[in-house]
Amino acid sequence: MDLHTIDSVMVPQDRSDLRGLGEQDGLLAGGTWLMSQPQPGLRRLVDLAGMRWPDLVVDSAGLQVAATCSIERLINASYPPDWRATDLFGQCARALLASFKIWRAATVGGNICLGLPAGAMISLCAALDAELLIWRRDGSDERCTVTEFVTGINKTVLDSGDVLRAIFFPAAALVQPTALRKIAYSALGRSGALVTGRLDGHDIVLGVSAGTRRPIVLRLPAKPERVFQAAAAIPGQEFHTDAHGTADWRRAVTAQLAREVAEELTGGRP
Ligand SMILES: Cc1cc2nc3c(=O)[nH]c(=O)nc-3n(C[C@H](O)[C@H](O)[C@H](O)COP(=O)(O)OP(=O)(O)OC[C@H]3O[C@@H](n4cnc5c(N)ncnc54)[C@H](O)[C@@H]3O)c2cc1C
Structure with missing residues (x-):
């Protein structure tokens, strides 16, 4: 418009x-x-496109994604073959209500800065231990996790004039297996609840979003029942109600999705 x-x-x-x-x-x-x-x-x-930041920088430490990188570019790029967690890029994009036509223009940073519960690039960052680089308006730099960055619905730590410069995914996380579960009121609808997970040795790193007002990350022993209980124990006030789901429903399905993520990551072991 x-x-x-x-x-x-x-x-x-x-x-x-x-x-x-x-x-x-x-x-x-x-x-x-x-x-x-x-x-x-x-x-x-x-117009941040004028900054001409390189979309993706791959090195031995991991992947740096410019905030201005489009979602389409993120999911279609080639990565080192052992970075199996890059499968989660496409899964998160498909969890958006936005279709492939939007992915072409929509940026990874724009999705994170908007701070919507259904911001699936936020869910991606939660599962992969991402570090966000903020350029503060006064010229200083600040680094934080996505749980520190997104503080509520449409709320972030950015003040006016602050810019999200980049998102860094560490190689240690990118080589690990991941899983995602989403539920919505309609088949291709906006996420009601979304859980991302990564198997890190004997632990699961769980990213809970969409159902909650802000992303929540839990690190737990890789046992589906423990993961279910921990997700079910997230306080009710963390969940929100809107046209895409009630808080009570979101809380209940989040715990179930967390269990399913853990079951996939552990190959069904109890
Ligand atoms: C049909 C449709 C479906 C959608 N579905 C979803 C959905 O399911 N989930 C969802 O979260 N969103 C959804 N969106 C909203 C939006 O398209 C996405 O969130 C998208 O990723 C935003 O990225 P953008 O680059 O277009 O951001 P913009 O629209 O350019 O910016 C979004 C906001 O972030 C700020 N911003 C952008 N980049 C930076 C930066 N680097 N530093 C500081 N501030 C910055 C902008 O000033 C603005 O306030 C949808 C939109 C449409 C049209």
Whole structure:
């Protein structure tokens, strides 16, 4: 849609161009959400594509994904063959209500910064121990996990003018097996509850999202019953109610999905 309050567009080319952005500056990534509704508080768009960050950087430490990397590019790129956890990239993309047409424009960083419970790139980060690099408006850097970054529905630690620069997935997590379970009211509907998991030796790292107001990560012994009990013990106030599910339903199905993730990762061992 036309954003009728916007009177200029800035295309930054390096970090110094991002200094001093204010509340009336809207950071534009893929624009799939930003352009989808009026933005009455914004006067200027700041098009992050101008920064020309490399989408994906692979090295022995792991994978650095630029915040501006499209979801399509993330899921279709080639990775080292032993990075089996990259299967989770496509699974998370398919868990979005957004289809392949949206993936072409939508960015990984935009999905995380929006901070929606159904933000499946958030779920991806939760399972894979991702580290997020924030460029603060004052020129400083900050690194955090996705559970520190997303603090509630549509809420993150970003202040106006702060930019999410990159997401780093460590190689140690990328070589491990992963699993995902999603449930929604309709077959291709917006996620009501989503659980991602990774088998790390004798432990399972569980990412709980969509049903909860913010992502929750649990590390547990790789025993499906223990995993079920731990997920069932997440306090009721962490879950939310909207058109895509009630809090009580979300809490119940999250525990079941967690058990299924654990069963898949342990090959059915009790
Ligand atoms: C049909 C349809 C279905 C959708 N389904 C889902 C869904 O299931 N789950 C879901 O979560 N979303 C969904 N969306 C919303 C949206 O498309 C996605 O969240 C998408 O990934 C947003 O990425 P973007 O690059 O388009 O972000 P934009 O729209 O460009 O930006 C989103 C927000 O993040 C900020 N932002 C973007 N990048 C940065 C950055 N690097 N640093 C700081 N702030 C930044 C922007 O200023 C803006 O506030 C859907 C949208 C459509 C149209």
